[in-house]
Every structure is written in C-alpha cells, then in structure tokens.
Amino acid sequence: FKKLWSVNSEITIDALVAKLHPEDRELREKAHRDALENGVVCYEARIIQKDNSVRWIKVFGKIVKDEKGNPSTIFGVVQDIHDQKEFEVELKRKIEESTLELRR
Known part of the structure; x- marks a missing residue:
C-alpha cells in the first residue's frame, strides 16, 4: 500500500484523494456516493507518484455500517493494475494496425 501510493507513514x-489524477477525482466521488446506496465501492483510477509518474489502480471495497445502519468504515483492497492497462493500450493499438492492414 505504502509503496503503491508513494507514502511512508500514516496518511x-x-x-x-489528493494523489488521484485530477480527472479521476469525480469518478471516485461518484463511486463512493453510489456505495452509500449499494454497499460496494469499485472503480479504476490513476494516481500520481512522488516522481510524477502515473499508475493505474483498482479500488474494491465494502461499506460497513454501524448498529444504526449508518456507514462507519470501508474494508477493501487497492490493486495495482498499471501493467494490465498498458497491455490494453498496446493490444488496442495492434488491433487498429491490423484492421488498417486488412482494409488496404
């Protein structure tokens, strides 16, 4: 967690949230608003590392409610999906190249 988020102490x-890519912050907000309704938070976003590089993550968690039914915490995982996203981009590029070749 600390390595992925480029932190070395409690945060x-x-x-x-400040480490999220600015274009992905609203996505996070919507995912958390939706989670208040359905109990599950799930989204993919980019985070900005200390060296200003960008990495993709996937967040998945469940809302835990207190005895009154109010949200009290979230338990979940943050997964590094950067390699997967890079593979998707490369695959899409190759498909586009192949499609162009077939049309010639």
Missing part, C-alpha cells in the same frame, strides 16, 4: 483520506 489521511484527503491526502490519498
């Missing part, structure tokens, strides 16, 4: 939610 607040606000500090983690």
